[in-house]
Amino acid sequence: MIRETKPSLKTSLGKKNIHQAPVVDKVIVSVGIGSLATRKGVKDFSDIEKNIIKITGQKPQLIKSKKSISNFKLREDMPVMFKVTLRRDMALGFLEKLTKIVLPR
Template sequence: MEPRLKSIYKSEILPQLKDSLGVKNVMQVPRLEKIVINMGLGLDANDNKVLKTIETDLANIAGQKPVVTKSKKAISNFKTRAKIPLGLKVTLRKNNMYFFLDRLINIALPRIKDFRGLNPKSFDDNANYSFGVKEHVIFPEVNFDKVDKVRGMDITVVTSTTDKNQSKALLDKFNFPFVKKGAN
């Protein structure tokens, strides 16, 4: 089954972006390549029970198993030893990416308390959009009763273009809730 946003991209967004950006070839139109979700452990890095619960929560949110990121070397100022877990990450591609993006835009972000929109200036030099979410419980897949501590996560949307304006135009077509100019 093809994701809803993927079929909308192919049928509506792709032709609209081709006309509005003035590109000749369909392959020059910006597209989503991957979405990376990071979740740090913080002070709970040594507790295996906490690591397993965060791993199941992130697996439920993303729809695939996360990878445990470990420290490469010991740094005494940060109280880390070599090869201890520091966080979790998931890289979503193809259909999983579109399913997650649909849930993020239409279900999770509107559930944030006092949500005003996302910062439209959070693009990096490669035109990838990154933002943070302070509460992972905004996703309906997370059972709120079993959560011991509310944790944040970083989400990065990687696009095929290096132009920030083209990348923003693509995300606008996907109805990303950016803050409008002049809004308080």
């Protein structure tokens, strides 16, 4: 797929060298937990984690807050979001599925 795309992209952009064509290095998928983190008694985010695993094929990383912000009712080390970084073939496969299957619906 990439071997056919890069030369055609090079000619369509009018570049002389194939290395001047843009390349996708990585795709970052992040899901904010939002108000779930501030609710009392909610500690289990396994449903969100399972959905991200189904979508991306990788286990997400739980990101916690670095400092407290009282206006957002956010305390230090509270869960804030899940993040997955897809690189190389996983990133290209994800983008291909996204553009050909999900977005045309």
